[in-house]
Amino acid sequence: MNATIHSAEDDLVFLDEPEGIPPLEAAESNSTWRIMIIDDDPDVHSATTFALGSLEIQHRPLSFIHAYSATEAREILERESDIAIILLDVVMEQEDAGLQLVSYIRKTLGLTDVRIILRTGQPGYAPEIDAIRDYDINDYKTKSELTRTKLYTAVTSAIRSYEQICAISSSRRGLEMIIHASTELMALQGLQNFAEGVLIQITSLLGLNTSGFVCAKTNLQGRHYENDKLHVIAATEDYHDALNKPITDLLQINAKEIVQRSLELHQSVFEADITALYFNNVTQKDFALFLNTGLRLNDMDKRLLSVFCSNVSVGLDNVMLTSRLHNYAFYDLLTGLANRLKLLQTLNETLLSPIKSRSALSLIDIDHFAETNDALGHQFGDLLLNAVAQRLRENFGNQCQLSRVGSDTFAMLGDKSLVCPETILALFNSPFNVDQQEVQLSATIGLIKLDEYDGDGSEALKDTNIALKRAKTHQRGGYEYFTRSMGVEIRERVLLMHALRAAFEHEKLFLVYQPQVDMRSGKVLGAEALLRWKTDDGRYIPPDQFIPIAEYSGLIVDIGEWVMESACYELIHLRSLGYTDFQMAINVSQAQFSHPLFMQTLSKVLKSTNVPANFVELEITESMAMKDPDLLIKTLHQIKQLGVSISIDDFGTGFSSLSHLQKLDIDKLKIDRAFVNDIQHNGSEGSIAKMIVQLGQNLGLSIIAEGVENEMQANALLSFDCHLAQGYFYAKPMTSEDLHAWLKKQSS
Incomplete structure (x- = not known):
């Protein structure tokens, strides 16, 4: 087939070629490869369309877009997309119109995927080497060399190149979208x-x-x-x-x-x-x-x-x-309920929101859970806690914030119509089914209403815990609402505890000694070491205020060891002054006495001070003696083996069991000052003191009375056959220096 198309500027010639060139691949899709022909000669458009019209590449036929000037091409390119190839003439309105259009396509429109085949009939206006070097074109053909086969080859090559570049670009865009999506998801x-x-x-x-x-x-x-x-x-x-x-x-x-x-x-x-x-x-x-x-x-x-x-x-x-x-x-891993931290977060949000006025917080403590846990095992205890959590969840889970804030303590935050003791305690009326067993539980509750509360979440939780502790002290299975007076009392105790710790660390505590005498002869037999605390501003804090706090905080163990050691060193000093028969009585608190290392501490003090143990007397209270009689009997036996004597202080105030009392290896009973104060001028009272003296004599124990304030009380006690006493009638508690001076005066 021969075809020659003439134009005023150039020639596009298709030479003789074999007939019946088949398409590259059979079409399988209705989509086409879009070819744009840009040439100012309409015959070139017709010849190109005729030459390529039957061509199919990658199962897709070709479709054509026509532009007859660079200006028209710009307008079309601004609105069209997915153009695979541009067949571009160089010389149109201007001698370099085609080359300027290449720059516009690449730089202004940013079309980097489309393949550009530059066709020219006048190579002098666009030399091949310069055009390839200076412009982003993909092929350069003179119209005189373009046969149908070469045009097929150039277009097919360009389309395959375009397909690969599109795949790469699509992959790049897809990866960019994936990276963007992943970044969004990670946030x-x-x-x-x-x-x-x-x-x-x-x-x-x-x-x-x-x-x-x-x-x-x-x-x-x-x-x-x-x-x-x-x-x-x-x-x-x-x-x-x-x-x-x-x-x-x-x-x-x-x-x-x-x-x-x-x-x-x-x-x-x-x-x-x-x-x-x-x-x-x-x-x-x-x-x-x-x-x-x-x-x-x-x-x-x-x-x-x-x-x-x-x-x-x-x-x-x-x-x-x-x-x-x-x-x-x-969240609590055992029950799935919120934990203390989550509760505090929600509580703080509640205190800053309008619902504060109708909200309440409660702490629910399972009574005697520790005993159940020890008796039936921790696994059963965990099942029990889960059963309680489940019942709380079933009844309040959608309306209140439920939390587990302690080993056996749950919290409930919500509307005060729901967070009320009667509603909560009613949950414990029926038994819990735990491991195919029915277990009856009770709970004690502390509550706080948030409507007038001024503190933050941690303070509200702390104050609710104060109410819970007060409820547990007064009545198990009951409840208490927090009041401001509770807070003041607790805060004063906490402040006092910190001040006591500081006073002990800075050696602000000291001992005084109250002499003990034989009322018949006036002879001084010894003294009781008493702990005192004087603050920096000169105030004396009474022992009945700070000793319970020391016991509660555990500080009493360290303080007690210091008292014991200081009293023993004082006894050594008195012996060096010639008072070789002097006996030192030292009070021991319940927390100190029940401490596992008490005997070790006592032995260490006796050894370090080198004091004769038989001149040391430990005073324990009657309530201590009855707390754990079996442990007490064992400990007293160990103390006696060291040579130390034992006195029971405040006897008659603790409702002792006489059957237990006679089993104790003790040396002395001390009549409490309350019974000494009952002794009147006419001697009509004081029957309890007299009875204690008779009991002690029957048990073979020494008897000493404390708080003897006057001669009448001394005479009455002597008439009861009680010979030993201490009190202001004989001497007030004194510092070490004053005691030395007083003893010296007594000796002279």
Whole structure:
């Protein structure tokens, strides 16, 4: 076939070629490769269209767009897209119009994928080497050399190049979208937010306006899913009714089936009309996404989707880890309830919100839980706590913030119509079913109303605990509301405790000694060491105020050791002054006496001071003697083996069991000052003191009376046959220096 088309500027010649050139590939698609012809000669357009009209490349035919000037080409290119090849003439309106259009296409329009084949009939206006070097063109042909075969070859090569560049560009854009999507997902906190983000990003990535849902098997962030079923945790509007429900509740059977198949196979499943994407994760939590549309993906799409799913899996691992850390930080792992930190967070929010005026906080303490735990084991105790938590959740879980804030203490924050003692205590009327056993429990409650509360969450929780402790002190199974007077009392005790600790550390505590005498002869037999505290401003804090605080705080153990050591050193000093028969009485508190290291401490003090043990007397209270008689008998025996004597202080105030008393290896009874004060001038009172003297004599014990203030009391005691006494009638408590002077005066 011969064809010659003449123009005023150049020639486009198709030489003789074999007939019947077949298309490269059979067409399988209705889409076309778009070819743009830019030339000011209409015959060139016709000849090119005629030459290429039957050509098919990669199963796709060609379609043509025509522009007859550079200006017209610019207008078309601004609105058209997906042009594969531009066949461009150099000389049109101007001698370099084609070259200027190349710059406009590449730089201004930013069309980098389209392939440009420069065609010229006048090479002098665009020398090949200069054009290739200076302009972003992909091929250079003179019209005189273009046969049909060479045009086929040039166009086919250009289209294949364009297809590869488009694939690369598409891959790059896809990767950029994946990176952007992954970045957006990594910023999301919480599994549900992450799942919603995955739905948004996948539809954006695929360019689809579709609906679907994300399902997972999880109980993160305190949410309890029955039997750990697969639940919908995020959904588009079409599936909103399924949110937070088991996937088995879905009416769409094919959706359930494809998701289950994806999870069983651990891979994504693609069907004609629906898709299930599987996301692997290190925690092996089932996590899948359902789309109600089929995805027709080429190999590149599948690879990009695989990269996206891998990135989602990494993000899922991070979210799972963050969620577990969040769980550990804000939820109790045993019961699934919020913990103390979460309660404080919610409490602070409540105190700053309008609902403060109608809110209340309660602490619920299970009575005698420690004994149950010790008797039946920790595993049973855990089941018991879970049973209590479950009952609280069933009755208040949707209306109140429930927390476990201690080993056996629960908190409830909510409307005060619900957070009231009668409602809460009623939960404990019926037994709890624990490990196929019915267990009856009771609880003690402390409460606070927040409507007029001025403190923050931590202070409110602390004050509620004060009310709980007051309730436990007064009556187990009852309740107390916090009052301002409770707070003042507790705060004063705390301040006093800190001041006592500081005073002890800075050696502000000191001992005084009250002599003990034989009333018959006036001879000084010894003294009782008494602890005193004088503050920096000169005030004396009474022992009955600071000794209980020292016992409560545990500071009494250190203070008691210091008292014992100081009193023994004073005894050594008195012996060096010639008072070799002097006996030192030292008070021992219950907390000090019951401490596991008490005997070790006593032995160490006796050894370090080198004091004769038989001149040391320990005074214990009657209530201590009755607290744990078996332990007391054992400890007293050990003390006696060291040579130290024992006196029971405040005898008659603790309602002793005489059967226990006669078993104790003790040396002396001290009549409490309250019974000494009962002795009147006429001697009609004082019968209790007289009875104690007779009891002591029957048991073979020495008897000493404390608080003897006058001669009448001394004479009455002597008439009862009590010979030993201490009190202001004989001497007040004195410092070491004053005691030495007083003893010296007594001796002279």
